[in-house]
Amino acid sequence: MNITIAGVSLYYIISWFFIYSFLGWVWESAYVSVKKGKPVNRGFINGPLCTIYGAGAVSVYLIMKPFAGNLLILYVGGVFTATLLELVTGWLMERIFHTRWWDYSRQKFNFHGYICLGASLGWGVFTILLFHVFQPFVSWLTGLYPKSVGTVALCIVVVLYIIDFATSAAAAFGLSKTFAGVEDMLEDLTAYLHTTRVYETREEIREKLESARNYRHVQDSLAWLSDRRQEVLEHFENLVQDRRLLDAENYMERKQELEQRFDEFVKKYTDIRKKQNGIRNRMVCAYPELKNQFRTYREKHEKKQTK
Template identity: 85%
Template sequence: MDITIAGISLYYIISWFFIYSFLGWVWESAYVSVKKGKPVNRGFINGPLCTIYGAGAVSVYLILKPFDGNLLILYAGGVVTATLLELVTGWLMEKIFHTRWWDYSKQKFNFHGYICVGASLGWGVFTVLLFQVLHPFVSWLTGLYPQSVGKIVLLIVTLLYLVDFISSAAAAFGLSKAFAKAEDMLEDLTVYLQGTRVYETKEEIREKLESVRNYRRLQDSLEWLSGRKQEILERFESLVQDRRLLDAESYMEKKRELEQRLDEYVKKYTDIRKKQSRIRKRMVCAYPELKSQFKTYREKHQKKKTD
């Protein structure tokens, strides 16, 4: 028995989902690769698929198919439908993985960083293109081969997709904790440097550490900490000499302590990086705006316990 949704065979719906997911991956990967100047495998899973594009394109098509002759309704419907999908997806991924995968906070007229007017208007254009250009091509493509062959290919692709999705989800669950751990280390370093009085204010320290606050630039963090170690020691030496804060013996002891602490932070950052799987490293590279919400989640959870 052939299952249908909105009068369309489930076989075609699933086929379209994977095709649009692949086309979305091509678009996203190409855009981010050009922007970053190096190849980037965009998407939540490791394979060449962006699930949100597949789900979005199929959902928009099924919902707006009765209006495929009215461009105005298609545009407005695309704006609303795709925006709602992006909002729900972003919210769910943050709640499940405690990680923000994209962030429109810097864009005008955004809603909690999940959606913004600019992106929503773009989804409307995409919807019109979907009905006028993309879907006729995708329908033609799925008609090139017999269903008997297509069902076998679809079964194999679906199984590979599920395996990939499960492994990616497992990696994503621990990603936010790694983010929070790196953030906690930077907070400790900030407090320690403030205590040494190497920098005048906590704001100055935070400014110096800004380049290492994001986990996606962990390698930059290591280079920064290693490169700034000498600068920090020199500032400490200058500060002591100018203000005559310590005698020679105390100065050497304090300098050794400062040097040891900086070495410890570099080692801890190195250990965090080594422990991250290939999948997590790819996710960090694929989503430049990736942010951890684990500390916020942890604080809320602890507050509930005390209330």
């Protein structure tokens, strides 16, 4: 590979990209695993790589390389360069996959949830560490083996990465449809239960149904739904017995309708969840806030359409 960018061989740029992507995956997976108290395979793709770390580290290094001797310029330049990359990546992923993969909305001084001041200042520190700690290590690492061996290894890794990225992207496209289907069904069930007057407010019903979004395994969610079905029916019977539903003369018909609606919902819900393959399940586990962030994206999109 004789092609050079900013005076650096493309061979080394690609090598560094994969090494930094792996180091980023180790950091992200370890941090989230400790935070969640269970192993989490972090990252967009299935393999042990976090692409944004690889792209970010290499981009910042190539851009800031002329200023390697000036700590102040490195810090400020790292803040702006990495923040811009995070902003563009977050915006593109939301537009492409119709959901957010991270959200800083709860952090102070954030911009539309894509970036925030705290993270940006952290990127400046990372840039200094990049030049004085990580890059010397990565350069040493790539010098341990002959370039001919590295070229063959890179070709294999690139092919595997492309396949992994393509399958992960296809799965990610389907995630928003899955979330949308579940949201629509929960809203339909909420609207129906509200018309039955079994519960007084939609908020009360939504609170009862909220956990349906959060189960990883289909069987867990079905067990939860079965419990909610029984709870609704028992609540309905208690209201009838207490004569708080004065128009409950058609008690059996209404009870059967409740049962039928729940059964229909469970069937549709099961069909949707079973279509969620292993890759999508891993993504949901790696990014547990995806469901809520999809709802945020959808609500924001609907508000724009109504204006």
